[in-house]
Amino acid sequence: MKELFPRGQVMGFAFSLVLTLVALSVIMFDLSLKMAMIILLVTAFMQAALQLVMFMHAGESEDKASIYTNVYYGLFVALVTIFGTMLTMIWGYQ
Amino acid sequence: MDYFDRFAVPHPSPAIYASMVAIGLTMIAVVAGITYFKKWGYLWREWLTTVDHKRIGIMYILAALLMLFRGGVDALMMRAQTAIPDNGLLDGQHYNEVFTTHGVVMILFMAMPFIIGLMNIVTPLQIGARDVAFPRLNAVSFWLFFMGAMLFNISFVVGGSPDAGWTSYFPLASNDFSESVGSNYYAIAIQIAGIGTLLTGINFIVTILKMRAPGMNLMKMPMFTWSILITNFIIVFAFPVLTVALALMTMDRLFGTQFFTMANGGSDMLWANLFWVWGHPEVYIVILPAFGIYSEIISTFARRNLYGYNSMVISMVAISTLSFIVWAHHFYTMGHGAMVNGIFSITTMAIAVPTGVKIFNWLFTLWKGKIVFTVPMLYSLAFIPIFTLGGVTGVMLAMASADYQYHNTMFLVAHFHYVLIPGTVFAVLAGFTYWWPKMFGFMLSEKIGKWSFWFITIGFNVTFFPMFITGLDGQARRMYTYSESTGYGPLNMLSFVGAIGLAIGFALIVYNIYWSTRYASRNISNDPWDARSLEWATHTPIPEYNFAIVPTVDSTEAFWDAKKKALNYLAVK
Numbered sequence: 239m240k241e242l243f244p245r246g247q248v249m250g251f252a253f254s255l256v257l258t259l260v261a262l263s264v265i266m267f268d269l270s271l272k273m274a275m276i277i278l279l280v281t282a283f284m285q286a287a288l289q290l291v292m293f294m295h296a297g298e299s300e301d302k303a304s305i306y307t308n309v310y311y312g313l314f315v316a317l318v319t320i321f322g323t324m325l326t327m328i329w330g331y332q
Numbered sequence: 333m334d335y336f337d338r339f340a341v342p343h344p345s346p347a348i349y350a351s352m353v354a355i356g357l358t359m360i361a362v363v364a365g366i367t368y369f370k371k372w373g374y375l376w377r378e379w380l381t382t383v384d385h386k387r388i389g390i391m392y393i394l395a396a397l398l399m400l401f402r403g404g405v406d407a408l409m410m411r412a413q414t415a416i417p418d419n420g421l422l423d424g425q426h427y428n429e430v431f432t433t434h435g436v437v438m439i440l441f442m443a444m445p446f447i448i449g450l451m452n453i454v455t456p457l458q459i460g461a462r463d464v465a466f467p468r469l470n471a472v473s474f475w476l477f478f479m480g481a482m483l484f485n486i487s488f489v490v491g492g493s494p495d496a497g498w499t500s501y502f503p504l505a506s507n508d509f510s511e512s513v514g515s516n517y518y519a520i521a522i523q524i525a526g527i528g529t530l531l532t533g534i535n536f537i538v539t540i541l542k543m544r545a546p547g548m549n550l551m552k553m554p555m556f557t558w559s560i561l562i563t564n565f566i567i568v569f570a571f572p573v574l575t576v577a578l579a580l581m582t583m584d585r586l587f588g589t590q591f592f593t594m595a596n597g598g599s600d601m602l603w604a605n606l607f608w609v610w611g612h613p614e615v616y617i618v619i620l621p622a623f624g625i626y627s628e629i630i631s632t633f634a635r636r637n638l639y640g641y642n643s644m645v646i647s648m649v650a651i652s653t654l655s656f657i658v659w660a661h662h663f664y665t666m667g668h669g670a671m672v673n674g675i676f677s678i679t680t681m682a683i684a685v686p687t688g689v690k691i692f693n694w695l696f697t698l699w700k701g702k703i704v705f706t707v708p709m710l711y712s713l714a715f716i717p718i719f720t721l722g723g724v725t726g727v728m729l730a731m732a733s734a735d736y737q738y739h740n741t742m743f744l745v746a747h748f749h750y751v752l753i754p755g756t757v758f759a760v761l762a763g764f765t766y767w768w769p770k771m772f773g774f775m776l777s778e779k780i781g782k783w784s785f786w787f788i789t790i791g792f793n794v795t796f797f798p799m800f801i802t803g804l805d806g807q808a809r810r811m812y813t814y815s816e817s818t819g820y821g822p823l824n825m826l827s828f829v830g831a832i833g834l835a836i837g838f839a840l841i842v843y844n845i846y847w848s849t850r851y852a853s854r855n856i857s858n859d860p861w862d863a864r865s866l867e868w869a870t871h872t873p874i875p876e877y878n879f880a881i882v883p884t885v886d887s888t889e890a891f892w893d894a895k896k897k898a899l900n901y902l903a904v905k
Contacts, residue, residue, distance in 0.1 A: 301541065319573060
C-alpha cells in the first residue's frame with residue numbers, strides 16, 4: 239500500500255496551498271509595498287517551480303535537459319525584461 | 333469624430349481612388365479566372381486546406397513575394413518624392429502612411445514570412461522528418477499571418493493606413509494625435525499575424541527537438557536547422573511581449589485605458605520600451621536564419637565543409653542571448669542616464685564579437701575552396717562585405733554619446749538597410765534560388781539570375797550609400813521634403829536612381845520565374861547543386877511523406893558523406 243500512495247504529490251499539493259496562504263498574507267496584514275512585493279515574488283517563483291516539477295512532471299522524461307534549458311532561458315528573458323524595464327524606465331531615468 | 337467618419341479615407345487623392353478601383357478589378361479578375369479555368373476544387377483541396385509543410389512553405393513565400401512588391405512600390409514612392417527638393421508628388425500625410433506601411437510590410441509581412449516559408453520547406457527535410465510536429469497548427473499559423481497581412485493591406489483604401497511609423501510611438505499613435513482608424517489596423521493586424529508567428533515558433537522547436545532522424549544529435553544538425561532552432565526560441569520568448577504591448581495599445585485606442593498616455597499614471601515611453609523589448613530580438617529573428625542559409629550555400633559552393641561548426645553554434649546562441657539585453661539602444665536619447673546608456677552601449681557592441689566570429693568562419697570556409705559562382709553563391713559572397721559595412725556603422729551607432737548626433741538621421745536608415753538587405757533579402761533570394769529546384773523540379777535561369785543579382789547589388793549600394801553622407805550632413809529621416817538650400821538634392825537623386833536599379837532587379841526575378849517555368853529543363857537530378865544535407869537526398873518532386881525510409885545520420889553533412897564514402901544513408905542500424 240505504501241508504494242501506491244503518492245506521497246510526493248500530496249506533500250507538494252499541501253505545500254502549494256501553504257504558498258498560496260503566505261501570498262494571501264499580503265492583503266491580510268498591513269505590509270509596506272517593498273515587503274509585499276518581495277513576498278509575492280518569492281512565493282510566485284516557488285509556486286511556479288513546484289507546479290512545473292511536481293504536477294507537470296518536467297524532470298521525469300528523457301528530454302528533461304531540453305525542457306530545463308527552455309525554462310532557464312525563459313526565466314532569463316523574463317527577468318531581463320522586467321528588471322531591464324525597471325532600470326530604463328525608473329531607476330536609471332533622470 | 334463620428335463612428336463611420338473614422339473609416340473614410342482621411343486624405344483622399346486620385347491615386348488612392350485609382351487603387352480602390354484596381355483592387356476591385358484585380359479581385360474580380362482572380363475570381364473570374366479561377367472559375368473559368370475550373371480551378372476552385374484544385375485550389376481548395378490542394379492548397380487552401382493543405383497541412384503539408386512544403387505547400388504551406390510555398391504559400392508563405394508567394395505571400396512574401398507579393399508583399400515584397402507592395403513594400404517595394406512604397407519604397408519607390410518615397411525615393412521619388414525625395415529625389416528633388418520641394419517635390420509635390422506626395423504630401424506629408426501620404427508620405428507618413430507610405431513609410432509606416434513600408435516598414436511594417438517589409439519586416440512583418442515580407443522578411444518574416446519569407447524566412448518562415450523557407451524553414452517550413454527545408455527544416456523537416458534537413459532533419460529527415462515526415463512533416464512538422466503539428467501540421468494542422470502550421471496551417472493555422474499560415475492563415476493567421478495571411479489574414480493579418482491582408483487586413484493591414486486594405487487599410488489604405490478603407491480608413492487610411494497607420495501613419496505613426498512602423499514603431500508606432502506614443503503619444504503620436506494615441507487617439508489624440510491619430511484620430512483615424514489607421515493605427516487600429518496596426519494594433520489588430522499585427523496582433524493576428526504575431527500570434528501565428530508565435531505558434532510557428534512552438535511548432536518548430538518541438539519539430540527540431542523531437543523529430544530528428546536517428547543518429548542526428550544536436551551537434552550533427554545542419555547549420556540552417558540550428559539557426560532555425562535558435563530563431564524559434566527567440567520567437568517564443570520575444571513575441572509575447574509584442575502581444576501584450578499590442579493588446580495594451582488596442583485597449584488604449586478602443587476602450588479608453590491609459591497605459592501609454594502622458595497623464596493619469598500612463599507612460600508614453602513604456603510603449604517604446606516594450607516595442608523594442610520585442611523589436612530588437614525581432615531583427616535577430618530575421619537575420620539568424622539568413623546566417624543559416626549562407627552557411628549552407630557557402631559550404632556547398634566552396635565545395636568544403638563549414639569551417640568552425642562548434643563556434644558557429646556557440647556564436648548563434650550568444651547572439652540570441654545578447655539580443656534580449658540591448659533594446660534600449662533604440663532610444664538612447666529618451667532621457668535615461670549615462671549609466672543605462674553605458675550598459676546598453678557595451679551589450680550592443682558585444683554583439684559584434686559573435687557576429688565577427690561568424691564572418692571569419694565563412695571566410696575560412698571559402699579559403700582554398702573550389703568556389704563555384706552560382707547565383708545563390710553570388711548573393712552570399714556579396715553579403716559578406718556589405719553586411720560588414722552595416723555592422724561597422726552599427727557599432728558607430730552603438731556608442732550612446734555619438735548616437736545623439738546620428739539618431740533619427742538618414743545615417744541610421746542607411747545602417748539598417750545595409751544590415752537588413754544583405755542580411756535578410758539577399759539571403760532569402762539566395763535560399764529561394766538554391767532550394768527552388770527542390771520545390772518545383774527545375775532550375776531558375778542562371779543567366780537572368782546573374783543579371784538580377786548585379787542590378788540588385790549595385791542598385792542597393794547606389795540607393796543607400798548616399799544616405800550615410802546626407803545623414804551625417806543632418807538630413808532627418810521620415811521628412812517628406814527638404815529645401816534646395818540644404819544641398820541634399822543631388823545625393824537624394826542618386827539614391828532614387830539606385831532605387832530604379834533595384835526595381836529592375838526585382839522585375840528580372842519575376843521574369844526569371846516566368847521564363848524558367850516555361851523553358852527550363854525538367855530533366856534535373858535530385859541533387860542538382862551537388863549539395864551536402866539531407867533535403868537533397870530525397871526524390872524530386874518530394875513525395876508527401878518526404879522520405880520513404882527515414883535516413884540514419886552519422887555526421888553534420890550526412891548526404892555528402894554518403895555520396896563521397898558510398899555509404900548507404902538509408903541503411904537501418
